[in-house]
Amino acid sequence: MTESVVLALGQQAVTVMMLIAGPMLVASLIVGLVISIFQAVTQINEMTLTFIPKMLAVLAAGALAGGWMLNTMVTYTEGLLMHLPDFIR
Numbered sequence: 001m002t003e004s005v006v007l008a009l010g011q012q013a014v015t016v017m018m019l020i021a022g023p024m025l026v027a028s029l030i031v032g033l034v035i036s037i038f039q040a041v042t043q044i045n046e047m048t049l050t051f052i053p054k055m056l057a058v059l060a061a062g063a064l065a066g067g068w069m070l071n072t073m074v075t076y077t078e079g080l081l082m083h084l085p086d087f088i089r
Contacts, residue, residue, distance in 0.1 A: 023061045030057070
């Protein structure tokens with residue numbers, strides 16, 4: 001296995017990881033931003049106010065994008081396992 005193969009595998013793994021985590025992170029970011037703006041406008045400084053809405057947003061994003069995320073992981077894993085004999089050389 002050459003250095004370029006290892007770097008390509010690492011790059012693909014990071015790309016797949018970002019794609020899979022993306023929908024839930026973006027949902028959490030948007031909800032957190034909206035609640036932060038609401039807190040700034042109303043001057044409510046309650047730290048626990050963001051916890052439940054963020055949790056619900058992450059769950060909703062996981063439910064909506066779960067099939068796509070699972071398909072992405074399965075496709076990546078199948079490709080990795082199919083090319084496993086090539087990596088050993």
